[in-house]
Amino acid sequence: MGLNPRVYLAVAAVAGLIGATVIAASPAKTAPAAKKSYGFVVSSLFTAMNDSKYMDECPEGLTESNDERWLRNMTPEQREKVTAGGKRTHVDRRLAAALRGPNGEDVCWNPELVKDPPMRTVQSGTSFGMNLDGTTDGKATAKSCAHQKFVGVDGTPAVDNQLFRLMGCTKGWRSDGYIENSAQTERLDISQGIILVEVTDVDDTRNDDDVKVSFYRPTDKLLKDGTGAVLTYVSYQIDPTRYGDTAKGRIKDGVLTTDPIDVHLPFFGNVVISEMYLKDMRLKLNMAADGSSAKGQMFGYYDWETWWDYTRKIGLAVIARHSCPALYEASRRLADGYPDPVTGECTALSSAFKVEMVPAFVVHPNIKTAQAH
Amino acid sequence: MIGVSLRKYLRAGLAGVVAVALSSCGPKEPAVSGGSTVVRQITEAQYRNIIRDVFGSSVTIIGRFDAPGREAGLLAVGASKADIAPATLERYDNLGRSIASQVMEEKRRANLVSCTPKAPKEADDACARDFLGKVGRMLYRRPLTSAELDLETRIATEAAKARGDFYAGLEFALAGMLVTPQFLFIAEATEADPDHAGLQRLTGLSKASRLSFLLWNTAPDEELLAAAEKGDLNTKRGMERQIDRMLDSPAVEAGVRNFFSDMLGFDAVEQLAKDTIIYPAYSSTVANDLKEQTLRTLVDLLVTKDGDYRDIFTSRKTFMSRQLAMVNRISAPTETTWVPYEFAENDPRSGIQTQVSFLALHSHPGMSSPTLRGKAVREIFLCQAVPPPPGDVNFDNFNNAAVAKTARERLTVHRTNPTCAGCHKVVDPIGLTLENFDGMGQFRTTENGVPIDVSGDLDGQPFEGGVGLGKVLHDSPAATSCVINRVYAYATGRAAGRGDVAFIDYLEKRFAADGFRFKSLLRTIAESDAFSTVAAKPASQSNKVAFDASGHKELQP
Numbered sequence: 032m033g034l035n036p037r038v039y040l041a042v043a044a045v046a047g048l049i050g051a052t053v054i055a056a057s058p059a060k061t062a063p064a065a066k067k068s069y070g071f072v073v074s075s076l077f078t079a080m081n082d083s084k085y086m087d088e089c090p091e092g093l094t095e096s097n098d099e100r101w102l103r104n105m106t107p108e109q110r111e112k113v114t115a116g117g118k119r120t121h122v123d124r125r126l127a128a129a130l131r132g133p134n135g136e137d138v139c140w141n142p143e144l145v146k147d148p149p150m151r152t153v154q155s156g157t158s159f160g161m162n163l164d165g166t167t168d169g170k171a172t173a174k175s176c177a178h179q180k181f182v183g184v185d186g187t188p189a190v191d192n193q194l195f196r197l198m199g200c201t202k203g204w205r206s207d208g209y210i211e212n213s214a215q216t217e218r219l220d221i222s223q224g225i226i227l228v229e230v231t232d233v234d235d236t237r238n239d240d241d242v243k244v245s246f247y248r249p250t251d252k253l254l255k256d257g258t259g260a261v262l263t264y265v266s267y268q269i270d271p272t273r274y275g276d277t278a279k280g281r282i283k284d285g286v287l288t289t290d291p292i293d294v295h296l297p298f299f300g301n302v303v304i305s306e307m308y309l310k311d312m313r314l315k316l317n318m319a320a321d322g323s324s325a326k327g328q329m330f331g332y333y334d335w336e337t338w339w340d341y342t343r344k345i346g347l348a349v350i351a352r353h354s355c356p357a358l359y360e361a362s363r364r365l366a367d368g369y370p371d372p373v374t375g376e377c378t379a380l381s382s383a384f385k386v387e388m389v390p391a392f393v394v395h396p397n398i399k400t401a402q403a404h
Numbered sequence: 405m406i407g408v409s410l411r412k413y414l415r416a417g418l419a420g421v422v423a424v425a426l427s428s429c430g431p432k433e434p435a436v437s438g439g440s441t442v443v444r445q446i447t448e449a450q451y452r453n454i455i456r457d458v459f460g461s462s463v464t465i466i467g468r469f470d471a472p473g474r475e476a477g478l479l480a481v482g483a484s485k486a487d488i489a490p491a492t493l494e495r496y497d498n499l500g501r502s503i504a505s506q507v508m509e510e511k512r513r514a515n516l517v518s519c520t521p522k523a524p525k526e527a528d529d530a531c532a533r534d535f536l537g538k539v540g541r542m543l544y545r546r547p548l549t550s551a552e553l554d555l556e557t558r559i560a561t562e563a564a565k566a567r568g569d570f571y572a573g574l575e576f577a578l579a580g581m582l583v584t585p586q587f588l589f590i591a592e593a594t595e596a597d598p599d600h601a602g603l604q605r606l607t608g609l610s611k612a613s614r615l616s617f618l619l620w621n622t623a624p625d626e627e628l629l630a631a632a633e634k635g636d637l638n639t640k641r642g643m644e645r646q647i648d649r650m651l652d653s654p655a656v657e658a659g660v661r662n663f664f665s666d667m668l669g670f671d672a673v674e675q676l677a678k679d680t681i682i683y684p685a686y687s688s689t690v691a692n693d694l695k696e697q698t699l700r701t702l703v704d705l706l707v708t709k710d711g712d713y714r715d716i717f718t719s720r721k722t723f724m725s726r727q728l729a730m731v732n733r734i735s736a737p738t739e740t741t742w743v744p745y746e747f748a749e750n751d752p753r754s755g756i757q758t759q760v761s762f763l764a765l766h767s768h769p770g771m772s773s774p775t776l777r778g779k780a781v782r783e784i785f786l787c788q789a790v791p792p793p794p795g796d797v798n799f800d801n802f803n804n805a806a807v808a809k810t811a812r813e814r815l816t817v818h819r820t821n822p823t824c825a826g827c828h829k830v831v832d833p834i835g836l837t838l839e840n841f842d843g844m845g846q847f848r849t850t851e852n853g854v855p856i857d858v859s860g861d862l863d864g865q866p867f868e869g870g871v872g873l874g875k876v877l878h879d880s881p882a883a884t885s886c887v888i889n890r891v892y893a894y895a896t897g898r899a900a901g902r903g904d905v906a907f908i909d910y911l912e913k914r915f916a917a918d919g920f921r922f923k924s925l926l927r928t929i930a931e932s933d934a935f936s937t938v939a940a941k942p943a944s945q946s947n948k949v950a951f952d953a954s955g956h957k958e959l960q961p
Binding site: 070250251254256257258260262263264265266267268392393394398399400401402403404 | 680681684685687724726727729730733734735736737738739743744745747748751
């Protein structure tokens, strides 16, 4: 992962410009130092998977896919027929394999029509993640359902990451899996689902106890160089009609963290236009003192509806190597955040994402001239 | 200096006596000795402009043009040394057929063909003659001779009969006209000059072409041709009226853009290559934009604002596109392609010598070059020739990063070679002042971790950085003299020679008196006797050039 390890920081300021993201004219000598803004475009976004080389976290093996379940229910003669003697690959069979409902229904769109064996999920105890529910043991709270905790990869106790537990044994979602890498590549190639991040009100990139972090969608295409890496210091006009959630944050020893916020983010992958809706989202970014890098993780409860909307669609489009009915059941069972007030069933999955960003100029609609930084 | 409004007022004839008195205050044009005429091949830009002007912008011109040669610092002078190889003629032929075909398409012919044939499937001599006469006049920049018109009409008629289609006949004749030397070459004709005994002058029509290609970079429009045909361009008043009109027209921007594209060597942008591993931001879009940025800067300063030419070296005002903003590491709104931008007072960029176009063009694909940049400053802005390097230079020390980390250190080592030192000491001290811009023109303060020293000098005058260089160029008489020489050569198609010394000296004084206004320089040259007076030659070498109807060039006594 990580198409572009170069991460830079763009410098801007807001002095006197409401909603502006860029530096204003030099302040008078007596005026306090202007607060600065730092714009980024996300160049790499992956679900944070602590998957091991030998799949120790999946002692039962990888999950069964729609394809395997589909073939398993056939006679040898039927298999010969539907695979043209084994010549039709699993990619070619992807549409047919999903049509295994009682009356040929698509089980990704109707996952409750078929009951598959339970999905194989992560059994290890270590994961990327953050303690989102505040408990040490994962017991149910007003905002969470009972669940197992992980020890953080960095040793942090009691971190939550049910999305890893759910998907860590599914080939497509693992670090070398097609789903995650394809989504990443497509975002950069098609310039869809691109996220702009703007850190404003910054006095000091090392230590600042009061900054703001906003999230936007650009209206401009992502620019890349000849090697496919995202270009730095490119101007992107924001789309003022959607997105724009803002979190409060702080920088300590160069690490930017944000307070929890429910955030909507543009998302695209595997030919599916969707949205990430992360509740209690928190950002943890390492920012270099000279503004030349920004890299870190994003944590939060992934709203199950938006997550499933994306996941069930790619079940049709590519070989994600999971079974839709099994995944549907497991994802609802493992959801650990935001219990429904009526049913008590949780509606979100704790999750963690690895993010890398390159510096960009975040241009707001009220800015009509080029600006120095 | 006489202000423009006052000048116009005076020209209105309301105070002729006062005008004579006032105009006698400024520098006066010296007696002319007469230059020579030239035959110039029209450039790609001129070809495109003429076709657009005559047939409209919907007619597409898809094809390759030969790379022109550069003489005396200008393609416009090199165009007088051009010839057409058979393969080139084939390309012109293909272009001509394509254009003629488009002009005769049903959707266009109603607007572009000046008459309606009696029967579309038959030949119509009168209508063909009408169309070919009118179009030919615009393409050849003069009325067709009767022999030419008879021939073209006959070609159209015969082709119409053969194809059973009047418009097919016109198409055939028009395609032929587009490959004639009358169209592809600007051949200047002369006549005895009644105001200068013993000298020749350009005919009114040749004067019209010189004027139009100078100011608009295209063929004369209807009004200018008509003025030439009436003899108006043989009077000072008639010339001034047309020059005023043309300088006031938005079309003058195209002329100014073309002149500076030529002077700054922007034809090289098409082949500009950068190592994108070293300069990831470089792309063909950036290449187009860097040229456009400088041209927009020049047009804004010299045409729109009618500013001081010397300010091109110091102005902080320019324009930004999204791509160039990235290279300059500034933000730019992306709703429009170009937005005005002014660098801050303390910014290392001011003047076109600090713009990406100059810096990137005069660098290597993977690194900057103080030598190329210094050479370019001398050759482009100061009109000073720098000899090419010998073919057997040893670059071992120069390329040894262990020996030297910065360009200054490398060149210091390089200059220990006495063969190289002679030229390098002339150009390097200039180019080293631009070293805080890398090979793509991006700002930097260090090279290989070592702080960059941007001190230098121009002929003993010390300065710091690109901004300092701009100030020196701004105040350099050589810089203003250079652009005068270039414009004069661009206008006449030949480099100024010994016989032009007094006139160039006069232009320098007038340019200064006019506040170094570029448009005033264009006006002064266009209005001058030198612009259109030609030295008389023995009859056998007369410049009275014409082409016979079949396109063969002949010299008339």
